[in-house]
Amino acid sequence: MRKLTKISTALFVIGFGVSLATSAKVTVFAAASMTDALQNVAADYMKQNPENEVIFSFASSSTLAKQVEEGAPADIFISASNKWMKYLSEKDLTVKDTEKVLAGNELVLIAPIKNAVEKVDISKGEWIKALKDSYLSVGDPAHVPAGQYAEEALTKLNLWDKVKERLARAKDVRGALALVERAEAPYGIVYSTDAKVSQKVKTVGIFPLDSYKPVVYPMAILKGHDNSDSRDFLTYLDSEAAKKVLESYGFSIK
16 A cells, blocks of 8 residues: 555655646736736637746836836846846846837827817827816826826927826826726826727827837747747737737737
8 A cells, every 4th residue: 555655655746746747837018008908918828838838027117127226036037128128138137039019009088988078189199188176097107108298299289288297197097097087087198909908998090100119019939048938929929810909909010
């Protein structure tokens, strides 16, 4: 009986070892605006690769970049702007030959779904009067890419000075979206993809594309995490299947 127990234990250990050897986990730090789309892409990927697991940490690109700099164990970084990818690249924290733009986006003005306003001319600035004693919801321009694009666009349209003291500064673009969803702000500036995934807001204006730098999402494998599993998922992100999912969420493919 004792001998049988030893054999069973040995088989369990061997089986556990095989399980460890065949399972893989890829950790992705990604911009908050890509939450829904990337979770969908990863779900499709894991159906095709059941031995692999993809886990995400979504937040402002700046927050994630600083975490990577401090040694957070991420395999892949996907930013909402070139600025934060460049930040990590210049610190030699990315695998240079894997840096590539994944997708693009647009900046829009949103309002709560029950707001009577259906369309505004952003350039004229009349919509700012509707703020009254309230605030314009944006990702904090001090560090959130969506907020920085918003500041750039509003400055180009000569509207920044009218709103800069009336901002509800969210920690990321999804935070800015949430304030408008709860009707705590009459207007907000987010990406078109954020507006598309919400049933509680509507797009009332689209910012002129020439008023801000193109919104791009660069991706790269991080230094020290260049392995077959990371490469495999990065390759899948660049596949036609993944691109179709991203386009279905409103992202443009470069």
